[in-house]
Amino acid sequence: MSATANIKTIMKRELGGYFTSPIAYVFLVIFLLLTGFFTFTIGNFFERGEASLVSFFTWHPWLYLFLVPAVGMRLWSEERRMGTMELLLTMPITNWQAIVGKFLASWLFLALALALTFPVVITVNYFGDPDNGIIFSGYVGSLMLAGAYLAVSCMTSALTRNQVISFILSVLICLFLILAGYTPVTDLLSRFASPVVVDIVAAFSVMTHFEGFQRGVLDTRDVVFFASVIGFMLFTTGVIIRNQRAG
Amino acid sequence: MERDRLITVENLVKAFGPKLAVNDVSFSVERGEVLGFLGPNGAGKSTTMRMITGYYPPTSGKITVGGHDMVEDPIAAKRLIGYLPENAPGYADMTVNGFLNFCAELRGLQGDARRRAVHHAVELCFLEGVLYQSIDTLSKGYKHRTCLAQSLIHDPDVLILDEPTDGLDPNQKHEVRGLIKRLGEKKVVIFSTHILEEVAAACSRVIIIDRGRIVANDTPAALAARSPEGRLEDVFREITLPDTVHDHVKPVVAAEVTA
Numbered sequence: 001m002s003a004t005a006n007i008k009t010i011m012k013r014e015l016g017g018y019f020t021s022p023i024a025y026v027f028l029v030i031f032l033l034l035t036g037f038f039t040f041t042i043g044n045f046f047e048r049g050e051a052s053l054v055s056f057f058t059w060h061p062w063l064y065l066f067l068v069p070a071v072g073m074r075l076w077s078e079e080r081r082m083g084t085m086e087l088l089l090t091m092p093i094t095n096w097q098a099i100v101g102k103f104l105a106s107w108l109f110l111a112l113a114l115a116l117t118f119p120v121v122i123t124v125n126y127f128g129d130p131d132n133g134i135i136f137s138g139y140v141g142s143l144m145l146a147g148a149y150l151a152v153s154c155m156t157s158a159l160t161r162n163q164v165i166s167f168i169l170s171v172l173i174c175l176f177l178i179l180a181g182y183t184p185v186t187d188l189l190s191r192f193a194s195p196v197v198v199d200i201v202a203a204f205s206v207m208t209h210f211e212g213f214q215r216g217v218l219d220t221r222d223v224v225f226f227a228s229v230i231g232f233m234l235f236t237t238g239v240i241i242r243n244q245r246a247g
Numbered sequence: 248m249e250r251d252r253l254i255t256v257e258n259l260v261k262a263f264g265p266k267l268a269v270n271d272v273s274f275s276v277e278r279g280e281v282l283g284f285l286g287p288n289g290a291g292k293s294t295t296m297r298m299i300t301g302y303y304p305p306t307s308g309k310i311t312v313g314g315h316d317m318v319e320d321p322i323a324a325k326r327l328i329g330y331l332p333e334n335a336p337g338y339a340d341m342t343v344n345g346f347l348n349f350c351a352e353l354r355g356l357q358g359d360a361r362r363r364a365v366h367h368a369v370e371l372c373f374l375e376g377v378l379y380q381s382i383d384t385l386s387k388g389y390k391h392r393t394c395l396a397q398s399l400i401h402d403p404d405v406l407i408l409d410e411p412t413d414g415l416d417p418n419q420k421h422e423v424r425g426l427i428k429r430l431g432e433k434k435v436v437i438f439s440t441h442i443l444e445e446v447a448a449a450c451s452r453v454i455i456i457d458r459g460r461i462v463a464n465d466t467p468a469a470l471a472a473r474s475p476e477g478r479l480e481d482v483f484r485e486i487t488l489p490d491t492v493h494d495h496v497k498p499v500v501a502a503e504v505t506a
Contacts, residue, residue, distance in 0.1 A: 009352040013338070013345075020340045020381075083336030087397070090300040090332075091353040092325040245303050 006093045010101025011108070014075075018109050027071060031113045034063055039120060051128025056120055057138045057214050061178050061207060064149050069170040071110060072153025073163045075102050076241070080161040089241075099237050103154050103230075110146045114139065134216035141213020144226035145206055149174050151233035158240040174206075177229075181205025251278040253327070253405055253435045254299065259308035261294050261459075268294040270459035272308075276452075278404070281431035283450035283467075284439035287487050291459040292439040293333050296409050299437070300330045312405055326354075329398035333409040335391040339383035343374055343393050346382060347400060354401040368396040371426065387414040395423070399430075406430060408438040412445060424449045443479050447471070457487045 018024040035056065039045050043055025079085035088098055124130050149170075156170040157163070179185045181202040190198045202208050206229075209222040254276040261269040269291040276282050284292045297303040299310055301321045310317040315324035337346055347368060351361045369375060372392040377385060382393060391414055398406060411427065412420045427436055427449045440446065446453050447467045455463040455470075463470060463486055467479060474481035 005355075006353060009349065013341070013349050016345070017338070017340050082339060083332060083334055084338055086297070086302050086332045087330070087336055087350075087394075090302050090325060090328070090330050091350070092322045092355070093353060094322065242304075 003094075003097055006097045007101040007104065010088075010093075010098055011105040014102050014105030015109060018105075023071075024109065027067070028113055028116065031063075031067055032116060034067075035059070035117055035120075038063065051124055051130035053120065053124055053130070053135050053138055054214065056117070057142060060142045060145060061210060064146055065171060065174050065178065068110065068146055068149035069153045069156075069167050069174065071106055072150045072170065073157050073167040075106060075154050076158040076237070077161050077163050077166045078157075081163075089245075095238050095241055096234075099154070099234055099241070103151065103234060106150055106154075107143075107147050110150060111143055114142060114146070131216065134214075137213050137216050137218050140218065141210050141222070144213070144223065145210050148177070148206055148226050148229040148233075151230040151237075152177070155233045155237045155240065158237045158244075177204070177206045179205070181207035252276070253278055253313055254437070255309075255311045256295075256299065257309045259295065259298060259310065260306045261291075261298060261303060262306045267459050269298070269305075272456070272459070272461055274454060274461065274464060276435045276437065278435055279432060280452055281427060281436045281438070281450045283446040283453045284437060284456060285441075285443070285446060285453055285483060286439075286456035288441075290456045290487075292456055293409055295456065296330075296407050296437065296439065297332075300328055300407055301325050302332075326401075327403055328405045328407060329401065329403035331395050331398045331406075331408040331411055334413075335394035337382040337390060337394055337397075340381060342379050342381050343369075343385070343389075343396075344378045346393065347396055350397045351400050356401060364400050364402070367402075368400045371399055372396040373422075388416060388419050391415060392419070404434050406434055406436045406438075408436065410440060411438050412440065412442065420445075443483060447479060455483065455486055462486050 018027075038059040039053075039056040043059065045055045048055060076085070079088060089095065121132075121135060124135070125132070152173050153166070153170040156173065157166040159169065160166050182205070186198055186202050189201065193201075206226075209225045212219050212222045252275050256275065257273050259269055259272040260267065272291075272295060274282075284295070286292050294303065298305045299312070299317070301317050301324060304318065310324075312324040313327045315327070317324045338349075341349065344365070347365045348361065351364050354364075356364050369378065372395050374389070374392060374396055377389050377393075382390060385393065391411075395408070395411060398408065406427075408427070412423050415423060424445060427438060430436055431449075431451070438449075450467055453463065453465060453467050453470055454461055463482075470482050471477050471479045474485070
């Protein structure tokens with residue numbers, strides 16, 4: 001009856017939902033193909049001649065921009081469309097247990113997709129002598145980034161029963177989170193805004209905080225940033241779900 | 248708290264924007280009662296049920312289930328309730344077995360107790376033949392019974408069934424009515440329906456709701472006795488129709504006549 005048991009039950013169902021439908025397999029294949037394509041072809045992995053995964057991780061904010069909302073868009077909109085939300089929320093569980101359970105299941109799924117990129121780690125270790133600490137922190141950063149995007153999708157999927165709208169909204173919000181700290185944008189902004197303003201805007205961006213991880217720096221502030229984006233978005237999800245029924 | 252009064256609803260109001268879907272509804276139900284909710288479409292039957300099950304928070308008013316206030320202590324109150332929502336939703340990608348086990352787990356049933364509960368619910372609702380079929384491949388009747396099984400799985404004191412016989416064939420309707428009657432001997436059952444003969448067949452009491460208000464609350468026999476021919480249908484029409492006729496039906500009828 002405890003909270004963790006309820007969250008686990010919901011996680012199990014949600015994860016099962018990915019794998020009983022073709023979604024999981026389609027997603028995994030596309031994710032792995034695209035990471036490979038970006039890393040080796042566009043990222044010039046071999047021509048760089050470095051023993052690092054820079055060309056692998058650089059693309060993650062852009063790749064996730066479309067792939068993570070594709071995973072998260074159904075989280076709540078599907079429950080509303082099928083009417084199962086009424087079933088779920090009249091069970092003796094709290095709203096937040098349902099929200100956290102569903103979020104963790106999808107995050108675990110994304111973690112699995114990320115884990116399946118292990119051949120790239122083997123490759124770089126085979127050809128050179130990389131700093132595996134940096135690679136590890138790169139993976140942690142990538143997982144945090146995926147979690148932040150996913151929490152955004154979770155929130156937008158609670159807004160509507162239409163998955164397409166949910167997808168587009170969450171891509172837009174995630175795009176904003178990228179662009180606020182994307183170098184071309186900050187350069188443009190710094191032409192007419194004071195450096196303080198530019199810094200404040202950039203501080204909201206996932207890019208600023210993602211880059212630290214890629215340099216091998218596990219900074220508490222970056223972890224706190226991603227954790228608070230996730231926390232805030234899940235909290236907002238709860239408010240939306242409560243208010244929809246309040247009428 | 249009286250020992251057998253499992254549900255009390257006091258001055259319940261639900262507003263959606265300016266529209267009052269449920270307007271000052273009060274009633275109570277005791278153990279051993281089967282309460283039928285009757286009313287035209289959009290009268291507020293489902294909305295009332297959704298508030299009793301804790302899905303909609305009421306705009307004002309008070310609901311207690313087994314002594315637990317639904318707003319202040321929702322988890323304790325929800326534990327006592329089994330609920331079949333309208334249209335009997337279910338997770339399309341799950342098998343019947345997986346779905347029932349999932350619901351049993353959320354109800355706090357583990358291990359052997361869970362297996363027994365699922366088995367019992369499957370037997371009650373005749374689901375043996377479709378146990379490993381996924382829900383989206385089920386016919387409407389089976390889908391309905393799967394959701395009904397879910398509401399019975401933890402042997403709840405209170406059963407709230409929103410149109411439990413909708414989409415069933417006559418034999419299945421008969422089965423479900425029998426089931427409701429049997430369950431109602433030891434529990435509280437509240438169910439909504441459009442079918443008047445169902446009320447006479449299964450209910451010990453009827454509440455007729457029209458435009459958010461309770462317009463009748465009596466035994467089926469006493470209600471039927473209000474009409475000269477002793478027919479429930481006449482009473483229902485008389486209670487719920489007059490205003491509807493003035494508001495919507497009459498102009499249409501008049502238009503037809505002139506055409």
